[in-house]
Amino acid sequence: MLKILYFASLRETLGRGAESLELPGGVSDVSGLLQLLTARGGEWGQLATVKNLRYAVNQEMAQLDSPLRAGDEVAFFPPVTGG
Amino acid sequence: MLKILYFASLRETLGRGAESLELPGGVSDVSGLLQLLTARGGEWGQLATVKNLRYAVNQEMAQLDSPLRAGDEVAFFPPVTGG
């Protein structure tokens, strides 16, 4: 299972803050997961179009080619604006 | 009259923090006053030898050629070390 988290404007647009997902066979990195989620259609298309989408794997900033394994925590969010 | 002030290590070496002095005829700037004071001999020679002596005229940092007039407040002191 993957734990997937969405934050801020992305959480609002997608209408959820978290979900659990069985890691599909063909998905081995962040890019693959993004394609899978985008293919859901509707508001999920935003994952492909949102400006400067950020990703974290196991609470560390990640890249599109960062590998994914069962049990990972993956997060998608817009650029940070704290401070 | 000139009001002359001495601060910190200079005040201690000279044994005084302030004095009043009639501005002598030939003295027209800080340099002239320094020569006059140094000529007193003894510990006053230190005014000529102290490293990085600083001067202020009427509470503004001054140069050796800064002009002096009767009524001025002149101060001599070592480099500042506050903060």
Added chain:
Amino acid sequence: MPVRVQEADFDVSAELAALRQGDARIGALATFVGVVRDMNDGSGVSEMTLEHYPGMTEKALEAIVIEAKGRWNIFDALVIHRVGRLLPTEQIVFVAVSGAHRGETFAACEFIMDYLKTRAPFWKREVTAEGARWVDARETDDTAAKRWQG
């Protein structure tokens, strides 16, 4: 713990005393306080909500403090960041750095703020007269953070 994420406000004097712990080697304390403004990008702001990523936020802030300690000869650093609902003039963030000399504490404090602004997962949502909006990231914050690289 050099890093705290909390809803509660903080008192700068009390936090500085806790950071110092009476350590007489300290000669310099550089600090920064970020505050909610009543205006942003030309719109009046009546309130703000700060969202964060629990867990990752603390890790990211700790990593920034560790990096600052590696770059500069400082003794300690403290970061407090508030989350939840905040009103104009309320304190948002506090960074304090202790050291022997001021130059290194100033640099480390500014570095921590610049990295926090671009690397710590916080998001601001403002309420303005035109409605609520998520604050956009600033390019100037990216530029400020990039100064410290290479």
Added chain:
Amino acid sequence: MPVRVQEADFDVSAELAALRQGDARIGALATFVGVVRDMNDGSGVSEMTLEHYPGMTEKALEAIVIEAKGRWNIFDALVIHRVGRLLPTEQIVFVAVSGAHRGETFAACEFIMDYLKTRAPFWKREVTAEGARWVDARETDDTAAKRWQG
């Protein structure tokens, strides 16, 4: 008055509140606190006395604040400097700068400290195990101040 020379200690939180005066345009507060260390130039320091030039000190500090306000887009600045006898861990100096954005407040705060160190007539006399001594000016302070020129 943005400048105070006093024997009494100061409270950072209270001074920040007074500086801010509830002004909701403020988004950033950069501050610096200088503290008496128990060690200087390799000798243990048991106490220190700060002498100043009354009148000129205030003028010099005010001139530094005015110059900072001319160089950076800040709202206000406060400088408090203590004089008289001080012990290790006691606060010596406080500089606080308010503004809309952090970059200008950091720069102005560091500028004020660098200029204070080289232009404000204060002198430190330390008591060490080897006796009392006047503190020598540091070349690094001159270098720091020169950064801001031309």
